[in-house]
Amino acid sequence: MYNDDFFRLEMQKIKELGLYREIRKIEKIEGKYINIAGKSYIDFSSNNYLGLRDDKRIILSGKEAAEKYGAGSGASRVVTGNSSIYSRLEEKIAKFKGKDKALIFNSGYDANIAIFSSIFDESDIIFADKLIHASIIDGIKLSGAKLLRYKHNDIADLKIKMAKYSSKYKKIGVVTESVFSMDGDIGKIKEISDLKKIENFIFIVDEAHATGIFGERGSGVIEELGLEKNNVDVIMGTLGKALGSYGAYIAADSIIVEFLINRARPFIFSTALPPFSCGAALKAIELIMEKKVLTEKLYENIMFARKNAESSGFALPKDITPIVPLIIGSNSEVVKLQKLIFDNGYVAAGIRPPTVPEGKSRIRLTINPYHDREDIEGLFKVVHSFIKEK
Numbered sequence: 001m002y003n004d005d006f007f008r009l010e011m012q013k014i015k016e017l018g019l020y021r022e023i024r025k026i027e028k029i030e031g032k033y034i035n036i037a038g039k040s041y042i043d044f045s046s047n048n049y050l051g052l053r054d055d056k057r058i059i060l061s062g063k064e065a066a067e068k069y070g071a072g073s074g075a076s077r078v079v080t081g082n083s084s085i086y087s088r089l090e091e092k093i094a095k096f097k098g099k100d101k102a103l104i105f106n107s108g109y110d111a112n113i114a115i116f117s118s119i120f121d122e123s124d125i126i127f128a129d130k131l132i133h134a135s136i137i138d139g140i141k142l143s144g145a146k147l148l149r150y151k152h153n154d155i156a157d158l159k160i161k162m163a164k165y166s167s168k169y170k171k172i173g174v175v176t177e178s179v180f181s182m183d184g185d186i187g188k189i190k191e192i193s194d195l196k197k198i199e200n201f202i203f204i205v206d207e208a209h210a211t212g213i214f215g216e217r218g219s220g221v222i223e224e225l226g227l228e229k230n231n232v233d234v235i236m237g238t239l240g241k242a243l244g245s246y247g248a249y250i251a252a253d254s255i256i257v258e259f260l261i262n263r264a265r266p267f268i269f270s271t272a273l274p275p276f277s278c279g280a281a282l283k284a285i286e287l288i289m290e291k292k293v294l295t296e297k298l299y300e301n302i303m304f305a306r307k308n309a310e311s312s313g314f315a316l317p318k319d320i321t322p323i324v325p326l327i328i329g330s331n332s333e334v335v336k337l338q339k340l341i342f343d344n345g346y347v348a349a350g351i352r353p354p355t356v357p358e359g360k361s362r363i364r365l366t367i368n369p370y371h372d373r374e375d376i377e378g379l380f381k382v383v384h385s386f387i388k389e390k
């Protein structure tokens with residue numbers, strides 16, 4: 001027996017704040033369709049930006065890897081959980097991202113925990129954009145390093161903070177995202193890397209939402225800006241979003257990869273990713289590099305969704321990414337709109353604190369190439385009617 005007062009009180013608090021979360025009873029997702037309790041809805045909330053999650057070519061490649069290498073890996077990579085598929089994937093990622101070496105992690109969450117907790121310690125300081133992902137914050141907390149957050153995309157603020165604090169610490173880290181997960185705007189990567197002229201720091205960029213979408217090879221914003229080689233030191237990304245698989249990676253100089261193999265506890269003390277995920281991700285990267293994915297249709301849909309959002313009165317970030325945030329403000333209004341959208345046959349994510357700051361609750365739409373104009377128009381008809389009634 002135990003006293004459940006703690007749990008009941010916490011749950012009551014969560015509900016009163018309009019922050020209650022539950023797992024949807026989803027039967028199946030296929031392409032843009034989500035089947036919930038026998039009814040089909042149009043999905044505007046997955047991070048499956050290129051539609052690769054259901055792509056027969058990557059599923060087949062995953063299956064072949066599973067048949068050849070097994071359903072699981074059986075151990076950590078540093079014990080016996082390794083086979084040629086992992087190094088093939090790592091070589092492919094290194095080429096894709098334009099770095100010497102890559103290392104696979106079990107998820108993006110794991111990768112961020114690994115990077116920060118192994119590279120930094122109590123004598124270090126990390127400057128982080130105000131809107132960085134929870135996994136980065138958790139990694140920094142675990143490292144014990146001092147965390148200082150600068151205003152979102154505000155390089156002047158970063159410079160002031162750097163000048164004020166840097167000298168008191170041993171190593172300095174700076175971290176941002178290339179596409180911000182909840183706002184869909186692009187990080188100031190060039191501007192930050194230019195600060196290396198005045199300060200020595202390790203620059204880490206999370207490309208979770210940019211991988212597969214930007215750049216000539218399709219590897220991300222860093223590639224598009226030509227900053228892979230000497231500007232960004234550690235590039236992190238996930239295999240689970242546009243690449244349609246599961247797992248994550250970092251790409252960096254050989255010495256950093258070697259260091260992480262020896263020091264990153266989430267890498268050392270966890271069973272390696274299943275071969276299926278590696279086989280699927282390998283194929284996804286190949287298809288992206290060979291331009292055999294639906295990027296043009298994706299952009300056409302993004303532009304159409306943005307046009308609709310703007311005519312409903314929403315101010316959007318100027319950067320064109322598959323994330324279209326409809327900022328509403330109040331938690332309860334977001335819950336209401338989310339339900340209205342759902343009742344009309346669409347699934348869109350209501351995002352509330354702590355995922356976004358207080359007063360910035362929103363509907364976060366994600367666009368993919370399977371959407372038709374009618375899907376987007378239909379969704380915005382619902383949004384528009386809600387806005388008009390307010």
Ligand SMILES: *Cc1c(COP(=O)(O)O)cnc(C)c1O
Nearest residue numbers: 107108109133181206208238240
């Ligand atoms: C999703 C996400 C992660 C975590 O990646 P997973 O592979 O889903 O664990 C890390 N950083 C950002 C910015 C993300 O959006």
